Amino acid sequence: xxxxxxxxxxxxxxxxxxxxxxxxxxxxxxxxxxxxxxxxxxxxxxxxxxxxxxxxxxxxxxxxxxxxxxxxxxxxxxxxxxxxxxxxxxxxxxxxxxxxxxxxxxxxxxxxxxxxxxxxxxxxxxxxxxxxxxxxxxxxxxxxxxxxxxxxxxxxxxxxxxxxxxxxxxxxxxxxxxxxxxxxxxxxxxxxxxxxxxxxxxxxxxxxxxxxxxxxxxxxxxxxxxxxxxxxxxxxxxxxxxxxxxxxxxxxxxxxxxxxxxxxxxxxxxxxxxxxxxxxxxxxxxxxxxxxxxxxxxxxxxxxxxxxxxxxxxxxxxxxxxxxxxxxxxxxxxxxxxxxxxxxxxxxxxxxxxxxxxxxxxxxxxxxxxxxxx
Amino acid sequence: xxxxxxxxxxxxxxxxxxxxxxxxxxxxxxxxxxxxxxxxxxxxxxxxxxxxxxxxxxxxxxxxxxxxxxxxxxxxxxxxxxxxxxxxxxxxxxxxxxxxxxxxxxxxxxxxxxxxxxxxxxxxxxxxxxxxxxxxxxxxxxxxxxxxxxxxxxxxxxxxxxxxxxxxxxxxxxxxxxxxxxxxxxxxxxxxxxxxxxxxxxxxxxxxxxxxxxxxxxxxxxxxxxxxxxxxxxxxxxxxxxxxxxxxxxxxxxxxxxxxxxxxxxxxxxxxxxxxxxxxxxxxxxxxxxxxxxxxxxxxxxxxxxxxxxxxxxxxxxxxxxxxxxxxxxxxxxxxxxxxxxxxxxxxxxxxxxxxxxxxxxxxxxxxxxxxxx
Numbered sequence: 001x002x003x004x005x006x007x008x009x010x011x012x013x014x015x016x017x018x019x020x021x022x023x024x025x026x027x028x029x030x031x032x033x034x035x036x037x038x039x040x041x042x043x044x045x046x047x048x049x050x051x052x053x054x055x056x057x058x059x060x061x062x063x064x065x066x067x068x069x070x071x072x073x074x075x076x077x078x079x080x081x082x083x084x085x086x087x088x089x090x091x092x093x094x095x096x097x098x099x100x101x102x103x104x105x106x107x108x109x110x111x112x113x114x115x116x117x118x119x120x121x122x123x124x125x126x127x128x129x130x131x132x133x134x135x136x137x138x139x140x141x142x143x144x145x146x147x148x149x150x151x152x153x154x155x156x157x158x159x160x161x162x163x164x165x166x167x168x169x170x171x172x173x174x175x176x177x178x179x180x181x182x183x184x185x186x187x188x189x190x191x192x193x194x195x196x197x198x199x200x201x202x203x204x205x206x207x208x209x210x211x212x213x214x215x216x217x218x219x220x221x222x223x224x225x226x227x228x229x230x231x232x233x234x235x236x237x238x239x240x241x242x243x244x245x246x247x248x249x250x251x252x253x254x255x256x257x258x259x260x261x262x263x264x265x266x267x268x269x270x271x272x273x274x275x276x277x278x279x280x281x282x283x284x285x286x287x288x289x290x291x292x293x294x295x296x297x298x299x300x301x302x303x304x305x306x307x308x309x310x311x312x313x314x315x316x317x318x319x320x321x322x323x324x325x326x327x328x329x330x331x332x333x334x335x336x337x338x339x340x341x342x343x344x345x346x347x348x349x350x351x352x353x354x355x356x357x358x359x360x361x362x363x364x365x366x367x368x369x370x371x372x373x374x
Numbered sequence: 375x376x377x378x379x380x381x382x383x384x385x386x387x388x389x390x391x392x393x394x395x396x397x398x399x400x401x402x403x404x405x406x407x408x409x410x411x412x413x414x415x416x417x418x419x420x421x422x423x424x425x426x427x428x429x430x431x432x433x434x435x436x437x438x439x440x441x442x443x444x445x446x447x448x449x450x451x452x453x454x455x456x457x458x459x460x461x462x463x464x465x466x467x468x469x470x471x472x473x474x475x476x477x478x479x480x481x482x483x484x485x486x487x488x489x490x491x492x493x494x495x496x497x498x499x500x501x502x503x504x505x506x507x508x509x510x511x512x513x514x515x516x517x518x519x520x521x522x523x524x525x526x527x528x529x530x531x532x533x534x535x536x537x538x539x540x541x542x543x544x545x546x547x548x549x550x551x552x553x554x555x556x557x558x559x560x561x562x563x564x565x566x567x568x569x570x571x572x573x574x575x576x577x578x579x580x581x582x583x584x585x586x587x588x589x590x591x592x593x594x595x596x597x598x599x600x601x602x603x604x605x606x607x608x609x610x611x612x613x614x615x616x617x618x619x620x621x622x623x624x625x626x627x628x629x630x631x632x633x634x635x636x637x638x639x640x641x642x643x644x645x646x647x648x649x650x651x652x653x654x655x656x657x658x659x660x661x662x663x664x665x666x667x668x669x670x671x672x673x674x675x676x677x678x679x680x681x682x683x684x685x686x687x688x689x690x691x692x693x694x695x696x697x698x699x700x701x702x703x704x705x706x707x708x709x710x711x712x713x714x715x716x717x718x719x720x721x722x723x724x725x726x727x728x729x730x731x732x733x734x735x736x737x738x739x740x741x742x743x744x745x746x747x748x
Binding site (some may be wrong): 036039041044076077082296311318324326327328329 | 414442695700702
């Protein structure tokens with residue numbers, strides 16, 4: 001095992017805190033991974049990421065395969081050498097981007113053929129090529145190609161996606177050549193709990209170093225996702241990390257942590273920041289709002305990030321409204337600091353067996369009058 | 375006098391090194407000021423600016439007047455509080471931007487009426503309003519509204535611009551209320567040396583704390599500018615800073631320093647960087663070029679900036695080609711480090727009376743086979 005995972009606290013709802021040892025350092029869990037789509041968390045250099053408490057990042061295989069190509073990244077020392085980020089990295093399989101970005105997909109058991117969204121080039125991904133690409137990229141954790149159906153897929157379509165994902169999971173494991181990378185299995189099944197549980201049991205018998213839930217947070221109501229989490233997460237292998245893909249809003253992260261999820265990734269905080277929505281202790285705030293035009297104070301008075309200690313709301317509003325790229329950076333840095341602090345607080349609450357109180361307090365303040373689900 | 379200026383070395387061609395004391399710190403001259411158009415040097419926070427040796431910046435009155443408005447900036451502590459840049463700042467008069475960006479200008483002795491390039495709003499600038507705006511912005515050095523004619527203006531048009539600029543200079547001085555800001559006179563006259571000298575003599579009799587050459591580097595051949603510099607700069611008051619507006623390419627900076635210019639501003643290094651042209655000891659380099667696709671080394675092996683010590687050519691090329699904003703930042707930081715180092719080297723050469731040798735060496739290496747002018 002290239003990955004070591006240890007749990008140091010568990011609470012009654014299933015939530016747990018722990019540590020993940022990777023070839024590029026130890027990560028405390030639950031962890032949130034910002035997304036460095038094309039090999040950069042938009043606008044933020046690795047030093048600034050580390051400065052606000054980011055421990056691990058995700059990079060997109062699809063984007064890096066298209067540009068600059070995994071061979072270029074490999075030449076420059078893999079993703080760590082290429083991006084300058086020295087901590088742990090996870091790469092996704094590219095499948096999700098093929099389904100959401102690429103044109104003219106054709107899909108069969110062999111893999112997926114598609115056209116690049118950049119230049120229309122005809123490309124293909126197979127389970128084997130996806131492993132090869134990720135081995136060139138050199139992340140600490142890699143993901144097998146999976147078939148992620150749309151959120152409104154039902155019956156036969158969901159079953160077919162599960163079957164194909166299992167087929168590809170086996171082929172992905174067989175294709176592995178690098179002993180220093182971990183690979184997680186991806187559980188599909190939409191919001192069909194029985195199907196998810198069956199898929200999970202199938203994959204749990206395979207030698208994956210962790211398990212991910214795919215195909216959630218793809219458009220279904222949040223309550224549906226919470227229901228699936230409550231009934232599936234407890235059955236995921238307890239001694240291996242549990243990763244909920246594509247989730248990064250505070251509500252969903254807290255609810256999933258409560259159910260025992262250890263890892264998250266999402267463009268949510270970075271994309272929101274670029275659009276001018278900043279996360280504060282009192283909830284999300286649209287900095288473009290005229291109310292902030294003369295705001296001399298920081299985005300969040302309780303935040304100690306470089307944005308909040310150095311710049312006023314008025315300045316950040318001005319930059320964002322003027323489309324100045326420094327504005328995107330400053331808002332992103334703040335939102336990442338917010339997320340890192342949220343994860344820290346969640347870990348502390350788990351270790352002190354105080355998650356329910358933390359959850360109630362957080363929901364009350366961040367979401368005002370909206371009660372937590374369930 | 376709010377500004378103190380001292381010269382510590384002069385060379386035979388007229389070049390000199392010195393120091394400029396401002397309310398926000400001491401600047402060594404000759405100095406290059408990066409441009410923070412809308413209150414930010416695009417993509418680079420103040421800490422990173424200072425980190426690469428930037429000593430002083432310029433901000434554009436026109437842009438800040440339109441958005442967010444000088445009253446907002448004043449509310450947040452002036453430009454220093456607003457932007458977080460704690461060093462010296464110079465604001466231009468806005469006149470140049472009115473002439474180059476705004477629509478439907480009408481110009482008379484009272485001032486200029488125009489439409490905002492952002493929202494088409496009908497606006498006006500007068501010498502008095504421009505002083506008022508800059509007093510609200512709170513820079514260390516402010517500039518009077520001037521009439522900058524196009525580079526191909528001749529005869530009567532040039533004369534009229536000079537006459538109007540003088541009129542406005544007097545009105546600007548009369549409008550001043552803040553004793554802690556310095557104001558420079560702006561010499562016009564195109565490439566007509568006699569007219570420039572006459573204008574200079576007129577303005578030199580007025581109580582300006584420094585003198586600027588406006589209306590150069592606006593499209594005329596560089597040789598024309600060099601000719602004007604050689605014949606006008608020596609007559610600018612020697613005990614006050616001499617500022618060549620809008621110039622920032624290494625060739626022009628070196629030639630102007632040689633003729634006794636102390637201050638420069640230009641978007642050249644920052645704009646070039648965003649477009650992927652990086653300045654190296656061996657000349658400008660287009661990082662978008664395919665030759666750099668697998669470049670594992672830094673942009674410039676002789677550079678110690680955070681970009682060159684942290685990132686490969688291949689990565690920066692990838693970011694710029696992918697329009698990732700981190701790429702703009704990294705290239706800009708490098709180009710600003712290059713310019714800061716060039717100015718340092720020029721100051722050292724002036725102090726060691728070795729400017730001619732430095733100039734020959736620099737031209738030979740940076741511009742390859744192109745000999746220096748004259």
